Amino acid sequence: MTTVLFVHGTGVREPGYGESLERVREGLRPLRPDVAVTPCYWGGRAGSALRSGGLSVPGYGSARDVPGAEPDGTDGDVELWGLLYLDPLFELRLLAPESGPRPELAPGAVPPGEALSAAALALGGDDRLRELLDAAGIGAEFAGAVAAVLTSPDGRRFLRSPAAADGAEELARAFTAEAVRRRTGSEGAPPALDGAARDAAVDRARALLPGGDAGAGTHRGPVTRRIGRLAGRLALGLASAQAVKRRSALTDAAHPAAGDVLLYLARGEALRETVAEAVRAAEPPVVLLAHSLGGIASLDLLATRDLPQVELLVTVGSQAPFLYELGALPGLEHGVPLPARVPRWINVYDRRDLLGYVGAGVFPGRVEDVALDGRQPFPLAHSAYFGNPELYRLLAAELP
Known part of the structure; x- marks a missing residue:
């Protein structure tokens, strides 16, 4: 054998x-x-x-962390996911700035954000989506990720904004990126997460949300034009002062x-x-x-x-x-x-x-x-x- x-x-x-x-x-x-x-x-x-318990590391143990493109566009897509894994809500923030006009609704109409939120909370009932999430390695984390995105200040602002009317794709990516963030931060072996399986789960979640049946990629342009500016802010957020403050945890x-x-x-x-x-x-x-x-x-x-x-x-x-x-x-x-x-x-x-x-x-x-x-x-x-x-x-x- x-x-x-x-x-x-x-x-x-x-x-x-x-x-x-x-x-x-x-x-x-x-x-x-x-x-x-x-x-x-x-x-x-x-x-x-x-072997000496970290005696060689200055201040070790004194400041522990508290848990808290190719022609087909695949390179740009992967880079987008790289940013989303760092900050799952960044697209929602870009689409819904701090201030902006509220959409005017017809009498008796349900605000788009309410319909999105209700549909998002029901995603866990779809058998096909559960299968795809399990195949992507994030099935156990998805429900918590949905709740976290919907209840976050950025998520609530997005749902109140005009962007919610056609934001099913960005919301589906936010849910999935938050689930991946939770999975990669958990104990155990480094996750072997397949990008194609992730994309299939996003497509299914998007299709189940109001306005999400128009097709993937239709609203990405305005967001990706601002990715460069956001990347600079993310880099600043990883400044050396934080690295020094968290040296024990980083060493571990x-x-x-x-x-x-x-x-x-x-x-x-x-x-x-x-x-x-x-x-x-x-x-x-x-x-x-x-x-x-x-x-x-x-x-x-x-x-x-x-x-x-x-x-x-x-x-x-x-x-x-x-x-x-x-x-x-x-x-x-x-x-x-x-x-x-x-x-x-x-x-x-x-x-x-x-x-x-x-x-x-x-x-x-x-x-x-x-x-x-x-x-x-x-x-x-x-x-x-x-x-x-x-x-x-x-x-x-x-x-x-």
């Missing part, structure tokens, strides 16, 4: 790794039930930690990922040995499915040790080719060809994943680069591979 060893990336710890492992199993099970997906968890044993959030990389580049043997032990314990033929830093370590291991059990290496969102080009890949100096012991290698990347690199140029004839599109902005693009059905179709066809 073929064994797929899932080697995780930087910053991953339990219980997040177990959730990611199960996601991979669920993705492959319908396509290749003959394959065993087994763990290769190195974060607990070979991952980084603040960032050090596992950055620390794992630094520790591996300085002393990577423990990680490589963890992978080697998992290979030796697995039933051959073995496939290494390795994400991010796990791909670096797996390539290093195969370049420096004879592991004939491994018949295929699949790196996903990996920096191994980039490190090799920099001369920083521990197991192989730049200019030295990939040893013959390295098995067939497939390298999966997303052009929006700023941590995913291609290898065919630096390892000619030894690696096959495969592009996938998760339709997510960075950094969600770095984990979206494992929510993309295309990855599992690729694996099903290529696994021994």
Whole structure:
């Protein structure tokens, strides 16, 4: 039986790794039930930690946070979602400024905002929308997101404004972006959210709202012309004073990922040995499915040790080719060809994943680069591979 060893990336710890492992199993099970997906968890044993309790970080623990384009336009759409994930209400604010005329209604007519609000609260009763939200990974968060948007000052102002008459699309995006914001801020593994599934959920929600059956994209123009100005204000909102104030929380959030990389580049043997032990314990033929830093370590291991059990290496969102080009890949100096012991290698990347690199140029004839599109902005693009059905179709066809 073929064994797929899932080697995780930087910053991953339990219980997040177990959730990611199960996601991979669920993705492959319908396509290749003959394959065993087994763990290769190195974060607990070979991952980084603040071993002196953060003594090296100035003021650590004293100021903790209180929880509180392409021709088809896809690049612009993804950038729009990047802004919405930061601020789900920004389109509603742009469409409904602080002051403006109230719409005049015919006697007995229901204000557009009231009809929108009532329809929005009923969205949870649509079976098809629930299916699409679950497929997008935000089903559990959507009802709370709707309530939060409708009751926010910006949401209430929008519903009272003339923009509410044709604002179904923007409102549907606000609900969805708020749900994603809640999902990405929750405990557990980084969400593998697929952009196409998200878009399908938005389209369904829009169609269920009054005035939303005119078609997607009809009201986006006036908003996107002002995105540049808003982006500047968002950048100012992330000023260094806030970063200093929140340094403890930022350190806690960032050090596992950055620390794992630094520790591996300085002393990577423990990680490589963890992978080697998992290979030796697995039933051959073995496939290494390795994400991010796990791909670096797996390539290093195969370049420096004879592991004939491994018949295929699949790196996903990996920096191994980039490190090799920099001369920083521990197991192989730049200019030295990939040893013959390295098995067939497939390298999966997303052009929006700023941590995913291609290898065919630096390892000619030894690696096959495969592009996938998760339709997510960075950094969600770095984990979206494992929510993309295309990855599992690729694996099903290529696994021994």
